[in-house]
Amino acid sequence: MTISKHLQEICQDAAEKVGISYDLEKNLLWDSEARLLLELSTHHAHEGVVIEIGTYRGYSACLMGMVRKLADGMEVYTVDQSQWLSADALLTRDRIGRLGLRDTVHCINLSSGPASVQIVRTAIGEHTECSLLFIDGDHSENSVLHDVRTWLPMVAVDGLIVFHDRVRVSEVDAAIQKMLRTGEEPVASEQYLAAYTRDQFHESF
Numbered sequence: 001m002t003i004s005k006h007l008q009e010i011c012q013d014a015a016e017k018v019g020i021s022y023d024l025e026k027n028l029l030w031d032s033e034a035r036l037l038l039e040l041s042t043h044h045a046h047e048g049v050v051i052e053i054g055t056y057r058g059y060s061a062c063l064m065g066m067v068r069k070l071a072d073g074m075e076v077y078t079v080d081q082s083q084w085l086s087a088d089a090l091l092t093r094d095r096i097g098r099l100g101l102r103d104t105v106h107c108i109n110l111s112s113g114p115a116s117v118q119i120v121r122t123a124i125g126e127h128t129e130c131s132l133l134f135i136d137g138d139h140s141e142n143s144v145l146h147d148v149r150t151w152l153p154m155v156a157v158d159g160l161i162v163f164h165d166r167v168r169v170s171e172v173d174a175a176i177q178k179m180l181r182t183g184e185e186p187v188a189s190e191q192y193l194a195a196y197t198r199d200q201f202h203e204s205f
């Protein structure tokens with residue numbers, strides 16, 4: 001995937017603003033993964049929302065929110081089962097506020113099941129699709145399968161599905177291999193981050 005110089009500058013600017021400058025202790029993404037996620041987040045930024053499963057402390061949600069905001073793109077919805085008043089949720093909201101992303105990154109403190117789908121659907125309306133689905137919640141095989149089954153219908157035909165913690169012979173990888181058509185490889189990857197297009201998945205799995 002190639003991006004324009006202008007977008008590269010946006011990504012760089014976003015990375016610096018969010019503070020990913022190699023401060024890996026605080027972050028769950030390697031720097032190269034964060035940069036790829038920034039690039040991928042500009043995919044059809046004006047035509048669909050980003051949906052993330054697994055907010056934790058809002059690091060990746062804010063990365064994607066920042067680049068979306070800088071690119072004047074659509075918003076980010078991030079889902080996590082952590083309680084609204086949990087330390088993680090408080091830290092996330094604090095980070096969102098400090099970065100000026102309250103109108104861009106929306107937290108849903110619920111598990112990734114149908115109730116949160118309904119909330120996102122109501123918020124974005126019937127005609128808006130998801131241009132990037134980031135799966136980074138529970139990494140068990142069944143949960144990854146469940147999350148993709150639950151959220152894939154919202155993804156645009158030319159949308160991206162991005163997984164974190166995809167390691168060969170892991171449960172995340174096992175789930176991905178069950179869902180993909182034979183022989184499909186990621187369209188982009190860095191370390192443990194791998195992106196696929198919707199048409200690489202079986203219609204039913």
Ligand SMILES: C[S@@+](CC[C@H](N)C(=O)[O-])C[C@H]1O[C@@H](n2cnc3c(N)ncnc32)[C@H](O)[C@@H]1O
Nearest residue numbers: 028054055056059060080081111112136137138
């Ligand atoms: C690896 S962390 C996410 C990291 C985050 N994406 C980042 O890079 O900053 C996984 C998160 O998934 C959440 N989670 C696990 N199972 C979930 C489920 N069924 N529904 C929603 N969130 C879930 C956990 O509470 C945890 O905060």
